[in-house]
Amino acid sequence: MSESFTSGSFGNIVADSSRFHDYREVERDGAGYSKFYTVISGGRKLFLKAINTENGSTAENVSRLEREYKLFERLYGNEHIVRCIDLRDDSQVGLCIVMEYVDGMTLAEFLATSPSASERKRILNELLDAVAFIHSHQVVHNDLKPGNILVTRNGYNVKLIDFGYADCDFSTDKATGGTKSYASPELLEGGNIDGKSDIYSIGVIIKALFPHRYGLIARKCQQDNANWRYRKVSDIGKAIRRCDVGMLLSIVVAVIGIALFAAIWLANKWQDELELPDVDIPAQVTTEDSVENQEEVGVSPIVGKSDKKQNDVSNGVSSLNFDSIHMCYYDLYDKYERELKTGIADGSLEYLEFAEKHYQLFASDLYLLEQKMIPDDKDLAAEFEKDYMAVYGMLTSKFNVILSKLPSYDVVKDKYVRDSLKQRLDVLRKQVMDKQVEVNNRK
Numbered sequence: 001m002s003e004s005f006t007s008g009s010f011g012n013i014v015a016d017s018s019r020f021h022d023y024r025e026v027e028r029d030g031a032g033y034s035k036f037y038t039v040i041s042g043g044r045k046l047f048l049k050a051i052n053t054e055n056g057s058t059a060e061n062v063s064r065l066e067r068e069y070k071l072f073e074r075l076y077g078n079e080h081i082v083r084c085i086d087l088r089d090d091s092q093v094g095l096c097i098v099m100e101y102v103d104g105m106t107l108a109e110f111l112a113t114s115p116s117a118s119e120r121k122r123i124l125n126e127l128l129d130a131v132a133f134i135h136s137h138q139v140v141h142n143d144l145k146p147g148n149i150l151v152t153r154n155g156y157n158v159k160l161i162d163f164g165y166a167d168c169d170f171s172t173d174k175a176t177g178g179t180k181s182y183a184s185p186e187l188l189e190g191g192n193i194d195g196k197s198d199i200y201s202i203g204v205i206i207k208a209l210f211p212h213r214y215g216l217i218a219r220k221c222q223q224d225n226a227n228w229r230y231r232k233v234s235d236i237g238k239a240i241r242r243c244d245v246g247m248l249l250s251i252v253v254a255v256i257g258i259a260l261f262a263a264i265w266l267a268n269k270w271q272d273e274l275e276l277p278d279v280d281i282p283a284q285v286t287t288e289d290s291v292e293n294q295e296e297v298g299v300s301p302i303v304g305k306s307d308k309k310q311n312d313v314s315n316g317v318s319s320l321n322f323d324s325i326h327m328c329y330y331d332l333y334d335k336y337e338r339e340l341k342t343g344i345a346d347g348s349l350e351y352l353e354f355a356e357k358h359y360q361l362f363a364s365d366l367y368l369l370e371q372k373m374i375p376d377d378k379d380l381a382a383e384f385e386k387d388y389m390a391v392y393g394m395l396t397s398k399f400n401v402i403l404s405k406l407p408s409y410d411v412v413k414d415k416y417v418r419d420s421l422k423q424r425l426d427v428l429r430k431q432v433m434d435k436q437v438e439v440n441n442r443k
């Protein structure tokens with residue numbers, strides 16, 4: 001076994017091939033000249049890539065397997081590249097590469113589970129990290145596709161596999177191959193290959209991960225002319241971060257525009273004496289003066305203008321009933337729920353912190369609505385408060401169910417991304433603080 005691996009975590013597990021047992025063949029699409037097996041050694045499951053002798057154990061296939069092993073030696077140490085342990089002539093399967101066993105699914109299988117936008121984004125970042133690492137060691141993978149990208153079942157981490165068609169600077173035996181739907185034009189035509197060929201494949205994978213996002217980035221990766229693509233993998237990561245910031249700014253501008261429009265509309269509306277519609281609400285009756293002094297909060301009022309006094313109180317009639325409160329408060333909740341679900345669906349609300357502002361603004365608007373509706377009579381106000389708190393509890397618990405599906409931005413590993421998220425959170429929190437100041441001023 002190569003000295004560079006003897007100090008690894010696998011130690012001397014494979015020092016004696018006789019310790020291999022429980023051989024099981026593994027079926028894989030596009031296996032080509034190879035066959036794959038799992039074995040048990042020293043209590044661990046390992047993975048073997050051997051030559052498919054049914055196609056003939058040719059010198060070319062032997063050379064290809066040895067060449068792949070040398071590539072693995074060079075790429076040892078990146079957590080997102082499958083770890084190679086040894087090259088050996090096994091008594092049962094012949095010449096084979098011994099690798100760590102990855103309990104995972106292909107990227108295509110992972111996408112079939114409908115992962116969240118944040119999970120897909122993390123997978124993309126880990127893939128870019130792995131490809132940037134192999135390029136930094138003068139290796140081009142040449143067969144990047146969902147079938148060669150494993151996602152571990154424990155933790156959902158990327159493991160890049162199968163370097164059988166990879167090119168490198170130390171070998172004169174250049175590999176030929178790849179998968180047509182993911183291969184660059186120069187790879188298919190047998191032209192000069194460099195890291196930009198892998199960048200073409202990354203563009204196809206970005207489309208699979210985000211069908212409706214990062215379209216311009218994917219198209220630049222897939223330019224037929226290699227010189228028009230991104231120069232290196234790190235440039236793709238930078239472009240994605242710029243795209244995310246641009247999307248956030250677009251949302252902020254849209255929100256500010258809507259807020260300005262609403263402020264102008266409300267300012268004009270407050271200048272007029274409006275004839276509010278009558279609504280039949282048990283025992284919620286106010287004087288004309290109290291109705292005229294009410295503030296608009298952006299929802300249909302449920303308190304009608306009337307000359308009646310609150311003489312029903314003396315007859316023991318209850319305050320606003322539950323259904324009356326329910327009607328008005330659920331209108332307000334539905335508005336915020338639609339905004340929240342739309343943001344999650346289009347990927348603009350990927351983290352819990354971005355969605356919490358909707359919760360806080362909703363709570364502020366609920367408070368304003370309560371102040372608008374609460375009766376003047378103390379007894380009625382006490383009953384109203386009980387009904388209000390019951391509805392409030394129901395609505396906020398529904399909000400929490402939606403919010404619980406979003407991860408916290410603390411799970412983000414990359415410092416640059418984490419700092420960018422922090423700046424975005426600061427902007428959102430300032431919006432919430434401004435809203436709370438407005439609520440306090442309107443008490």
